Amino acid sequence: MTSDVQVTQAPALEMRGITKRYPGVLANAGISLDVRPGEIHALLGENGAGKTTLMNILYGLARPDAGEILVDGTPVEITSPHDAIAHRISMVHQHFMLVPVLSVSDNILLGEEPMAGPIFLDRARAHRRIRELGKTFGWEIDPDQRVESLSVGWQQRVEILKALYRNARILVLDEPTAVLTPQETKEIFAVLRRLRAEGYAIIFISHKLHEVLEIADRITVIRRGKVVGSRTPAATNEEDLAEMMVGREVNLTADRGTSHPGEVILRVEQVRVKDDRRSEVVQGVDLEVRSGEILGIAGVAGNGQDELVEAIVGLRRPSSGRIELAGRDVTHAGPRQRHRLGVGFVPADRHRFGLVLSFPLTDNFILTDYYEPPYARGIIRNEAAIDARARRGIRDYDVRTPSATVTTGTLSGGNQQKLIVAREFDGEQRLLVLDQPTRGLDVGSIEFIHGQTIAKRDAGTAILLVSAELDEVLELSDRIAVIYRGQIVAVRDGRTADKNEIGILMATGGSGASGSPSSPAA
Amino acid sequence: MTTERPPSQGRRLVALPATVWAAVALPFISIVLALLVGSIVILASEVIVPGHPFDVTLPVTAYAALFEGAFGGLDPIVNTIRAATPLVLAGLAVGLAFKAGLFNIGAQGQFLLGALGSVTVGVALNQASPFIAIPAALLAGMLAGAAWGFIPGFLKAISGAHEVVTTIMLNYVAVSVIAWAVSGPLDQPGSPSPITAQVGNAALPVIIGRNGHLGVLVALAAVLAVGWLLFRTTRGFEIRTVGANPDAARYAGMQPRLIVVLTMSLAGVLAGLAGATVVLGVTHYMMASFGTTVGFDSIAVALLGRSSPVGIVFAAILFGAMRAGAPLMQIQTGSLIPAELVDVLQATILLFLAAHEVIRHILKLRGVKAGLETTDTIARTYGRESV
Ligand SMILES: Nc1ncnc2c1ncn2[C@@H]1O[C@H](COP(=O)(O)OP(=O)(O)OP(=O)(O)O)[C@@H](O)[C@H]1O
Numbered sequence: 091m092t093s094d095v096q097v098t099q100a101p102a103l104e105m106r107g108i109t110k111r112y113p114g115v116l117a118n119a120g121i122s123l124d125v126r127p128g129e130i131h132a133l134l135g136e137n138g139a140g141k142t143t144l145m146n147i148l149y150g151l152a153r154p155d156a157g158e159i160l161v162d163g164t165p166v167e168i169t170s171p172h173d174a175i176a177h178r179i180s181m182v183h184q185h186f187m188l189v190p191v192l193s194v195s196d197n198i199l200l201g202e203e204p205m206a207g208p209i210f211l212d213r214a215r216a217h218r219r220i221r222e223l224g225k226t227f228g229w230e231i232d233p234d235q236r237v238e239s240l241s242v243g244w245q246q247r248v249e250i251l252k253a254l255y256r257n258a259r260i261l262v263l264d265e266p267t268a269v270l271t272p273q274e275t276k277e278i279f280a281v282l283r284r285l286r287a288e289g290y291a292i293i294f295i296s297h298k299l300h301e302v303l304e305i306a307d308r309i310t311v312i313r314r315g316k317v318v319g320s321r322t323p324a325a326t327n328e329e330d331l332a333e334m335m336v337g338r339e340v341n342l343t344a345d346r347g348t349s350h351p352g353e354v355i356l357r358v359e360q361v362r363v364k365d366d367r368r369s370e371v372v373q374g375v376d377l378e379v380r381s382g383e384i385l386g387i388a389g390v391a392g393n394g395q396d397e398l399v400e401a402i403v404g405l406r407r408p409s410s411g412r413i414e415l416a417g418r419d420v421t422h423a424g425p426r427q428r429h430r431l432g433v434g435f436v437p438a439d440r441h442r443f444g445l446v447l448s449f450p451l452t453d454n455f456i457l458t459d460y461y462e463p464p465y466a467r468g469i470i471r472n473e474a475a476i477d478a479r480a481r482r483g484i485r486d487y488d489v490r491t492p493s494a495t496v497t498t499g500t501l502s503g504g505n506q507q508k509l510i511v512a513r514e515f516d517g518e519q520r521l522l523v524l525d526q527p528t529r530g531l532d533v534g535s536i537e538f539i540h541g542q543t544i545a546k547r548d549a550g551t552a553i554l555l556v557s558a559e560l561d562e563v564l565e566l567s568d569r570i571a572v573i574y575r576g577q578i579v580a581v582r583d584g585r586t587a588d589k590n591e592i593g594i595l596m597a598t599g600g601s602g603a604s605g606s607p608s609s610p611a612a
Numbered sequence: 613m614t615t616e617r618p619p620s621q622g623r624r625l626v627a628l629p630a631t632v633w634a635a636v637a638l639p640f641i642s643i644v645l646a647l648l649v650g651s652i653v654i655l656a657s658e659v660i661v662p663g664h665p666f667d668v669t670l671p672v673t674a675y676a677a678l679f680e681g682a683f684g685g686l687d688p689i690v691n692t693i694r695a696a697t698p699l700v701l702a703g704l705a706v707g708l709a710f711k712a713g714l715f716n717i718g719a720q721g722q723f724l725l726g727a728l729g730s731v732t733v734g735v736a737l738n739q740a741s742p743f744i745a746i747p748a749a750l751l752a753g754m755l756a757g758a759a760w761g762f763i764p765g766f767l768k769a770i771s772g773a774h775e776v777v778t779t780i781m782l783n784y785v786a787v788s789v790i791a792w793a794v795s796g797p798l799d800q801p802g803s804p805s806p807i808t809a810q811v812g813n814a815a816l817p818v819i820i821g822r823n824g825h826l827g828v829l830v831a832l833a834a835v836l837a838v839g840w841l842l843f844r845t846t847r848g849f850e851i852r853t854v855g856a857n858p859d860a861a862r863y864a865g866m867q868p869r870l871i872v873v874l875t876m877s878l879a880g881v882l883a884g885l886a887g888a889t890v891v892l893g894v895t896h897y898m899m900a901s902f903g904t905t906v907g908f909d910s911i912a913v914a915l916l917g918r919s920s921p922v923g924i925v926f927a928a929i930l931f932g933a934m935r936a937g938a939p940l941m942q943i944q945t946g947s948l949i950p951a952e953l954v955d956v957l958q959a960t961i962l963l964f965l966a967a968h969e970v971i972r973h974i975l976k977l978r979g980v981k982a983g984l985e986t987t988d989t990i991a992r993t994y995g996r997e998s999v
């Protein structure tokens with residue numbers, strides 16, 4: 091899509107020698123990067139490599155210690171998002187920045203309110219513009235809807251509209267596809283291609299190498315705050331990119347070996363669960379997970395898997411049905427009791443359940459064990475043991491941080507995820523419930539976590555894996571259950587499952603879906 | 613990214629002032645700005661009040677007198693401590709609740725109930741040995757306050773009723789309860805207006821200067837206890853987790869509802885203790901209308917102190933000093949500047965604290981700790997369903 095004319099065009103944006111130091115970390119060490127109009131420039135790099143930091147600097151959320159930014163060849167001073175917007179730079183953040191209780195239009199207008207006269211907002215005009223803007227992409231947007239009632243995919247669209255509403259010409263998307271379904275990713279890509287054709291300069295961050303190869307015109311890889319190289323998609327491949335990122339060869343597919351299932355650890359019988367809006371999104375699910383096996387749940391996001399998982403770990407009460415853990419009825423047990431019975435849980439939404447961002451790493455490492463020895467003696471915290479625990483987790487799981495006592499919110503997204511995995515994988519579990527365990531992780535970390543997951547299985551843990559990445563489910567699972575509209579519509583052997591068939595089952599529920607969900611024969 | 617292993621000593625020395633500054637910058641700037649606004653008020657009142665020569669240095673004179681009245685000698689210092697003591701305790705009551713994500717506007721009511729509880733027992737035991745009477749009266753104040761804190765905590769836990777609403781209502785109820793008790797069962801027969809008997813032996817002994825009572829030690833012990841609870845115990849960890857992220861608290865197996873009830877009750881203990889120290893240490897009896905704003909001032913104290921026990925001590929001393937120094941300021945300015953200027957100062961500090969985003973923006977502050985977690989708490993929890 092890029093024509094030769096555009097390649098010779100001057101960059102819309104140029105960042106030169108950007109350096110940013112945080113206490114104990116050199117997050118950016120002289121990074122130079124440019125994007126031309128009509129170009130999608132992908133930024134790749136390990137977790138904590140400094141991608142988000144670089145983009146935060148561009149957007150005025152962080153101040154560089156050195157370096158300069160040029161827009162259309164002129165040096166500019168960007169000290170706040172306000173300046174960035176004035177230079178027509180917009181950003182879709184790694185962790186969304188929407189106000190959940192406000193409406194779509196309020197979120198889009200925030201900071202950019204259209205006035206009718208000196209006092210009143212011109213809402214009608216704004217609504218019209220938002221609707222029209224949405225329509226150009228084929229999106230039916232209701233400007234009055236509350237953002238919290240939207241799916242992640244739609245929130246993403248709102249973020250993009252927000253950027254476009256402000257007349258951005260330079261668009262930054264920080265891991266926009268991490269939370270999207272493959273279908274939604276396709277749609278976003280279509281949007282990006284259109285924007286590229288219209289001359290937008292786009293910076294696109296992702297850990298998914300195949301996406302980057304598909305959409306980018308140019309790929310720049312950074313590692314430990316420095317640019318290690320640039321490639322065009324034609325001149326590279328996944329293995330090459332992975333190696334550039336991590337600095338070693340990466341095994342992109344996990345070797346799951348053979349499994350030796352034992353006794354049933356988790357038994358879910360006819361469980362029904364309601365979501366926050368009280369509609370029944372899990373409609374009579376039967377499942378069994380045995381010790382020493384990985385049961386993968388494949389399904390398009392929003393088919394009840396999150397609610398099912400929350401019911402299994404005790405965060406959501408099933409409206410009917412029965413949940414058994416190692417032979418004990420835990421249907422009405424709380425998260426603490428289940429945890430004590432040996433349940434580990436990696437939640438899909440790391441900021442909601444998994445972490446307290448304002449706490450230091452140490453406290454997050456013991457979030458679920460804080461009341462037990464050695465972390466507490468009676469009610470007294472044992473700081474030495476807590477500190478040792480954090481250090482061990484940081485070392486074993488390669489959490490990139492200057493120390494164990496920094497605020498967890500300063501960690502890069504992927505490193506926050508590694509912290510959660512390090513906490514939940516520690517010790518011995520009967521059951522590990524993994525909801526999107528590798529969301530936002532770089533290829534090296536994914537390789538590591540997959541290896542750990544298989545090792546856990548081989549040590550006899552029962553593992554329930556939910557992932558929006560069908561490839562991940564296919565690669566790791568010994569058995570695959572397909573969930574569709576709150577029901578398990580099929581169970582397949584993980585080694586012989588056909589990707590196309592699973593894909594069709596996920597999308598349509600198969601032919602006999604409506605009546606009887608197939609029994610999950612072990 | 614490069615993880616550095618810097619010479620540990622060198623970095624600590626540089627990092628420490630930065631972190632301290634990050635924490636105190638906003639309160640400090642708010643105080644300075646409030647003093648500026650105060651001087652404008654002083655100058656303006658000179659213009660308004662007729663027949664007075666305009667004196668540009670009057671703000672300086674007034675503030676100097678304020679300072680002298682608060683710290684210029686043993687008596688002023690003791691007065692400052694006396695005024696700061698209940699503010700520390702009630703400030704802790706508000707601050708502790710903030711840590712759990714609760715906005716305890718009910719410190720005033722808990723304070724009043726605590727005062728009532730301790731005066732009741734104090735009067736009953738006014739002939740007993742002080743070693744029995746004082747602990748018993750203090751305990752009664754704590755329990756009465758706890759009950760007044762428990763109610764909104766319980767209501768929130770079972771029905772999600774927002775504590776801002778319930779505590780405000782309970783403040784009114786507390787006023788009525790006191791009016792009833794002091795003019796009814798506790799009324800000293802034969803007195804012209806409703807008034808309780810003296811607490812006698814239950815009075816807190818004077819330990820510094822002419823009238824610096826034992827309450828200051830009670831307050832300091834409470835500071836240590838709250839700090840210990842919050843940062844050294846698992847219970848405190850639960851409180852802080854519930855305040856910072858209730859969903860994560862549930863995930864961690866904590867019980868946010870229980871923590872809410874517990875925290876509000878503890879807040880009631882602290883505010884009740886504040887009431888007890890005032891009755892047992894200062895007034896020694898109680899009237900039907902117990903004119904005090906300690907419970908409300910403590911909200912400002914907790915905000916200014918960023919809900920941290922140590923911060924609250926400093927904030928309480930500042931507010932206590934203003935109270936203690938105000939009379940001298942009024943005298944030395946020939947009553948041109950009334951003692952109530954202090955209220956203006958306190959309110960203005962609060963205003964600047966609440967408008968911290970504006971200050972951060974205008975002064976281009978960076979590396980300064982963002983919101984008082986407190987105001988964010990209110991924004992986050994208000995209008996939301998229960999925990
Ligand atoms: N506000 C901050 N304070 C201190 N350190 C920070 C802050 N923001 C980022 N860092 C550090 O800078 C480094 C780079 O982080 P950054 O978020 O840019 O990584 P990233 O490349 O976006 O990683 P990911 O793929 O995991 O999102 C990390 O080590 C992180 O801990």
Ligand SMILES: [Mg+2]
Pocket residue numbers: 141142143184264502503504
């Ligand atoms: Mg990032």
